[in-house]
Amino acid sequence: MPFTTAWMDEQFAATPVMVYGLNLLLAGAAYLLLQHGVVRVEGPDSPVRQALGRDLKGRISPLIYLLGIIGSLLWVWFGIAAYVLVAVIWLVPDRRMEHYVDAHQEPPTLRP
Numbered sequence: 001m002p003f004t005t006a007w008m009d010e011q012f013a014a015t016p017v018m019v020y021g022l023n024l025l026l027a028g029a030a031y032l033l034l035q036h037g038v039v040r041v042e043g044p045d046s047p048v049r050q051a052l053g054r055d056l057k058g059r060i061s062p063l064i065y066l067l068g069i070i071g072s073l074l075w076v077w078f079g080i081a082a083y084v085l086v087a088v089i090w091l092v093p094d095r096r097m098e099h100y101v102d103a104h105q106e107p108p109t110l111r112p
Helices: 001-012 014-042 047-054 056-074 076-091 098-103
Strands: none
Touching: 001 014, 014 047, 014 056, 014 076, 047 098, 056 076
8 A cells, every 4th residue: 555655646647546546445345355254253143233234334435446446547536536535434433333332231230
C-alpha cells in the first residue's frame, strides 16, 4: 500500500490510480473473507453475524472500489472520488457491534 500511495502521489495517471484501487479492493475482499470465515466457524447463529446484520458498508465498499478502478480509465478523478467516497462511508461511526454487546451484556453482579 505505501508503494502505490507514493506512486499515485507522484502522478495522477490512470495506471497508478487503478493499482491503488486494486489494493483497496483486495483489502476490502480480505475483510469480507475474514468476516465470512468467522461466521462459518461459529455457525448461522454467530454473534458476529447477528451484530453485523446485512453489513451494507462491507458489501458496497468493494463494488465502489471496482467502479473506481473501471472509472479511472475514463477519468482519473472519478476513481479518486470513488475511493474518497468509501473513506467517507467508513468515517461515519458504525455502532452495530456496540449495540449488540449492550443488548447481550449480562448485568454486573455485586461481590461481597
